[in-house]
Amino acid sequence: MDTKYGMPARRTRLSHAVTEELQRQISTGALAPGAKLPTEQQMVIQFGVSRTVVREAVSALWANGLVEARQGSGVFVTGSKPHKSPGIFSEDMASLASALELFEVRMPLEIEAAGIAAMRRSVAQELAIQSALDHFKTSIINNQPPLEADLEFHMAIAEATNNHFYADALIFLARRTIARPHTSDKDYLAAVSAEHSRIASAISDQNPELAREEMRRHLAGSIKRYRVATLKNL
Amino acid sequence: MDTKYGMPARRTRLSHAVTEELQRQISTGALAPGAKLPTEQQMVIQFGVSRTVVREAVSALWANGLVEARQGSGVFVTGSKPHKSPGIFSEDMASLASALELFEVRMPLEIEAAGIAAMRRSVAQELAIQSALDHFKTSIINNQPPLEADLEFHMAIAEATNNHFYADALIFLARRTIARPHTSDKDYLAAVSAEHSRIASAISDQNPELAREEMRRHLAGSIKRYRVATLKNL
DNA sequence: AATTGAAATTCATCATACATATTATAAAAT
DNA sequence: ATTTTATAATATGTATGATGAATTTCAATT
Numbered sequence: 001m002d003t004k005y006g007m008p009a010r011r012t013r014l015s016h017a018v019t020e021e022l023q024r025q026i027s028t029g030a031l032a033p034g035a036k037l038p039t040e041q042q043m044v045i046q047f048g049v050s051r052t053v054v055r056e057a058v059s060a061l062w063a064n065g066l067v068e069a070r071q072g073s074g075v076f077v078t079g080s081k082p083h084k085s086p087g088i089f090s091e092d093m094a095s096l097a098s099a100l101e102l103f104e105v106r107m108p109l110e111i112e113a114a115g116i117a118a119m120r121r122s123v124a125q126e127l128a129i130q131s132a133l134d135h136f137k138t139s140i141i142n143n144q145p146p147l148e149a150d151l152e153f154h155m156a157i158a159e160a161t162n163n164h165f166y167a168d169a170l171i172f173l174a175r176r177t178i179a180r181p182h183t184s185d186k187d188y189l190a191a192v193s194a195e196h197s198r199i200a201s202a203i204s205d206q207n208p209e210l211a212r213e214e215m216r217r218h219l220a221g222s223i224k225r226y227r228v229a230t231l232k233n234l
Numbered sequence: 235m236d237t238k239y240g241m242p243a244r245r246t247r248l249s250h251a252v253t254e255e256l257q258r259q260i261s262t263g264a265l266a267p268g269a270k271l272p273t274e275q276q277m278v279i280q281f282g283v284s285r286t287v288v289r290e291a292v293s294a295l296w297a298n299g300l301v302e303a304r305q306g307s308g309v310f311v312t313g314s315k316p317h318k319s320p321g322i323f324s325e326d327m328a329s330l331a332s333a334l335e336l337f338e339v340r341m342p343l344e345i346e347a348a349g350i351a352a353m354r355r356s357v358a359q360e361l362a363i364q365s366a367l368d369h370f371k372t373s374i375i376n377n378q379p380p381l382e383a384d385l386e387f388h389m390a391i392a393e394a395t396n397n398h399f400y401a402d403a404l405i406f407l408a409r410r411t412i413a414r415p416h417t418s419d420k421d422y423l424a425a426v427s428a429e430h431s432r433i434a435s436a437i438s439d440q441n442p443e444l445a446r447e448e449m450r451r452h453l454a455g456s457i458k459r460y461r462v463a464t465l466k467n468l
Numbered sequence: 469a470a471t472t473g474a475a476a477t478t479c480a481t482c483a484t485a486c487a488t489a490t491t492a493t494a495a496a497a498t
Numbered sequence: 499a500t501t502t503t504a505t506a507a508t509a510t511g512t513a514t515g516a517t518g519a520a521t522t523t524c525a526a527t528t
Binding site: 013057060061064116165166172 | 249253289290291293295297298335338339343346397398399400402406407
């Protein structure tokens, strides 16, 4: 008989228990972003398990982008910026079709996020969005790939919803994106920058409807630009 | 000097490389859902690394819900159903506020998914939705918690979009949900079931606007019911 | 043909050792 | 005294062997 795939997995793994406990501490803020986890040895004692179990638990946290290990130094809780924690899912999406599918999912999410951000954003969050805007422009001037700045802008909006699930979902989706075809076309980048500015203005003005509309236009434009840029590279 | 949090992580970890290779094979379908991964020993030979590395890589895959290990049997690629693969993120959301935030994110996502499903669903997917509907009703009759059947329904719609990112995002968000307050209130469950039916009908009729509207109403109702049920339990 | 039960397989965990990167400390040089 | 350099201590990364627990395989028995 061939191997069947069914029946649930058995009892709890120790590593799962450790993973969940650490995840709990991170989500409750007991382990804030930037904080250093206990050393493996300390966790071995603290949880009463072997180092193998601790390391597998940390590996699970890493896969979800929650921590980042630095040899010789320690394991640290990552901030909200996903830039430096690729986790898994970095090499998906070989095809244009997948990229467009991703945009399709991002669209309703980010449109709604823009609307909510326009209603709830604090002054500090407004400034964070503005800062991301500036970074984007600086990247263009310095001829640097503006991908990080672009992500920073969208993340800043997600965080301005004051609902961390928006940012979480966006990070999750962003992880699945591989490097988009980079263009240094000034017109292209200027158009993106202008769209960003309009979104930011609508959020600053606390105009949810306009923020939604501008975000919708921006993402629709991104899709179109992405198609063109990708097809050019063939 | 105190411990600083900066500077990117160094060279590649072996476990990361193995994780990415396995992830690639899964995403390309070389390892299809239900398929059994090579045994640890085989992977040790295949990748030329230690068991430690292999196990940490598998742990990372598990954390993202991609695989499920069964002691004595093997490690299997999970299907699209997240039911039996909790991964990490199972004990979040202690508060009502978090639950409502989660609904807020699910709403735009699922409304759009319903609309797209109404446009793209295949006959098989239409039947899968209908099947989930039946499971929900059966659960009610048998006095079983209909949580799984509820998730099955929403997942069936996400899959009917023919855009796997919808299902992925939904699974990701569902992972963060802890057991909602279970009610065996027949009226409550009948109301949910009726709403499900109307959504399913709109999708069957290929009426995107109606599907969106019914999904919006359903989720809004769920939020209201969730509030009431939670407050009752205090 | 069905059941039982031992053996082989496979993941789960533990313990130990060594490698490598970082940080802390002390020595040395200026 | 301050800076530099070398050394030691610390922490993660990897490898290996051993044992436990759950599952599967398969032959023996009924």
